Amino acid sequence: MKQESSPGDEVRLAFEGPVATITIDRPAVRNAMDRDAWTVLAGHLEAVTRSDARVLVLAGAGGHFCAGADTSARRHADLHPLDRLGHVTAPLVALQELPIPVVAKVDGPAVGAGLSLALAADLVVATTRSRFGTAFARRGLSLDTGSSWLLPRVVGLQTAKRLAYLAETLDAEEARRLGLVTWLVPPGEVDAFTADLALRLAAAPPVAVRLDKELLGRSHERSFREAVAAENIAQVVNVGTDSPTAREAHARGERPVFTGRWRGRPVPSDQGDT
Structure with a gap:
């Protein structure tokens, strides 16, 4: 097993055979991503692109996938808003354009930018305790982090408008019914299911x-x-x-x-x- 990150890192990259895994581990903020986390994610995606990996699994640790963007730190408040947003969206673009299959393993909330991370994957394996939502309208914001492009392609235009305008939080079963989730499994089975799926994808041409x-x-x-x-x-x-x-x-x-x-x-x- 080739390990790119240490276990204590907040965004870790590991290789095991043909499978690369990126794990977000920021439990204090339910795996919300701050500027440094987005920077690390971008670097990991570059490493995956350069590697021989045939599939990428994107996961969150501790019963959370990703609760969106962590805006609590104000260290870069002097940057122009376009620069700050561009820093966040660059790794999302890289993730969506990654040439190998990407599997999002979602356990817990995938909200805001976290929803975009899941939607940018090719396939979504979610547990029955997962939740999905855009959340932007609740904060007086319109869609961002690529969700205006991703949502209509995944769920259709009218459902995308529903999720954008009302900012509803969907449970796992509703998310599967609407097409946000490819497979829905119990929490205790998600690791084994995703590992098997990754190997099946890695064995494909x-x-x-x-x-x-x-x-x-x-x-x-x-x-x-x-x-x-x-x-x-x-x-x-x-x-x-x-x-x-x-x-x-x-x-x-x-x-x-x-x-x-x-x-x-x-x-x-x-x-x-x-």
Whole structure:
């Protein structure tokens, strides 16, 4: 196991095999993130990008996911508000654009910027004691930390407006019904469930998954014709990467082991149809 952070760090990064895990551990403020925590998160995301990790798990310690932004410290009050907000949103952009799958393991509140952290993940595993909410309107604020972009894509426009205007706090079951949560599990099972899910994702063909993430992430901005053209290019890449591995393993009756390495073989004649 490769450990990037010490156990006492408030935002820790650890590697175990193909799985990277970032854990927020600021129990005094329910894992709310101050400026330093956002800085550390940004650095960890850069490290994950440079690593060989195939999946990232984002978690909160101590029965909390993240209660949003911690604004109690005023050490940087002299900075322009745009600079302060940009410092917070930069790691959220990096998280959303991370090319590998991201799993948010949510136990406890995911509110405000904490909700954005969960929404920026590809998949959300939540416990039955989790809670979700935007919270901004309660403070006289509009949506921020990317939630105006993330929410409509996850729950649809009308539900996004409901959550923005009313700033309701949703329990875990309602969050799952609305599409904020992918899987809902008891608190005692979330660690094992997420660990198994991470390994399943890590065993998937890494280049194909990366291309799927890009295809789906840009689907709202492409026409159907453009989406089909992008899919065709992706399949050509896959045929020179892990698709031969899958065919060869299938012929032997074995489970394929995907490496993501470029094999560069020409497209076989039987690849005209998918």
